[in-house]
Amino acid sequence: MAEPFHTIKKPSFESPNQPFDSTLKHIYLTFDDGPLNGTANCIIICEREKVAASFFQIGLHQSRSSKGRKLYEQIKSNPSLFSLSNHSYSHAYGKYMWFYQHPDSATLDFLKGQAVLAPTNNLVRFPGNNAWDTKDAKKASWLVKPLAHKMDSLGWDVIGWDMEWRFNKYGKPMQSPETIALLVDSLFEHNQTKTKNHLVILMHDHMFASSADSIKLEKMVGLLKKRKHYQFDKITQYPGLKNALN
Numbered sequence: 001m002a003e004p005f006h007t008i009k010k011p012s013f014e015s016p017n018q019p020f021d022s023t024l025k026h027i028y029l030t031f032d033d034g035p036l037n038g039t040a041n042c043i044i045i046c047e048r049e050k051v052a053a054s055f056f057q058i059g060l061h062q063s064r065s066s067k068g069r070k071l072y073e074q075i076k077s078n079p080s081l082f083s084l085s086n087h088s089y090s091h092a093y094g095k096y097m098w099f100y101q102h103p104d105s106a107t108l109d110f111l112k113g114q115a116v117l118a119p120t121n122n123l124v125r126f127p128g129n130n131a132w133d134t135k136d137a138k139k140a141s142w143l144v145k146p147l148a149h150k151m152d153s154l155g156w157d158v159i160g161w162d163m164e165w166r167f168n169k170y171g172k173p174m175q176s177p178e179t180i181a182l183l184v185d186s187l188f189e190h191n192q193t194k195t196k197n198h199l200v201i202l203m204h205d206h207m208f209a210s211s212a213d214s215i216k217l218e219k220m221v222g223l224l225k226k227r228k229h230y231q232f233d234k235i236t237q238y239p240g241l242k243n244a245l246n
């Protein structure tokens with residue numbers, strides 16, 4: 001099969017701009033399921049706070065409206081701060097069992113997502129499932145293992161998460177910003193992340209659609225920024241990826 005991806009050199013931690021510091025704790029803010037209502041606030045807050053963030057987008061949400069495409073373009077236009085990756089074309093249309101039981105058609109769905117979203121990396125996140133498949137990080141339940149193997153053989157990295165800022169039935173953040181910041185501290189302190197000193201937070205764009213809820217995101221980011229040795233990175237900077245891409 002032809003190589004579907006470009007090979008771009010990954011930024012080195014030993015570059016003059018980013019000296020290697022083993023005491024650093026790396027935080028990856030990841031926003032799923034956009035473009036949606038809420039995506040604009042995620043963009044504005046991360047730009048205002050100057051923190052890196054990663055968007056796992058759904059091809060269908062990008063392509064169905066001009067508003068979706070505009071938000072997508074906004075993210076793509078700031079590659080120094082943001083990375084954009086494939087979260088499938090259809091998000092399995094919510095039928096996760098069927099999706100994962102048919103890895104060939106699931107792969108086609110991701111290829112369609114890749115064609116629509118045109119990311120400059122080969123990172124994917126599975127819909128509704130916390131699976132990992134990088135060079136160093138592996139995690140897949142029996143249900144998603146066939147798809148994870150297929151993705152691996154095609155050279156894709158599957159990215160999961162270490163903790164989630166969950167949402168309630170109204171799509172709003174369940175925990176307070178303070179609780180989330182303390183959970184980050186605790187996971188680092190007890191070395192309960194997939195990769196030591198690297199922590200991936202899952203959030204969903206729609207959680208921050210209202211101004212009251214977007215203030216919570218800004219508060220949480222502000223609390224983490226105050227911690228010594230915490231640094232925000234794009235998910236493309238996560239260690240142990242199969243292909244060095246940005």
Ligand SMILES: [Zn+2]
Pocket residue numbers: 032033087091126127128
């Ligand atoms: Zn999702």
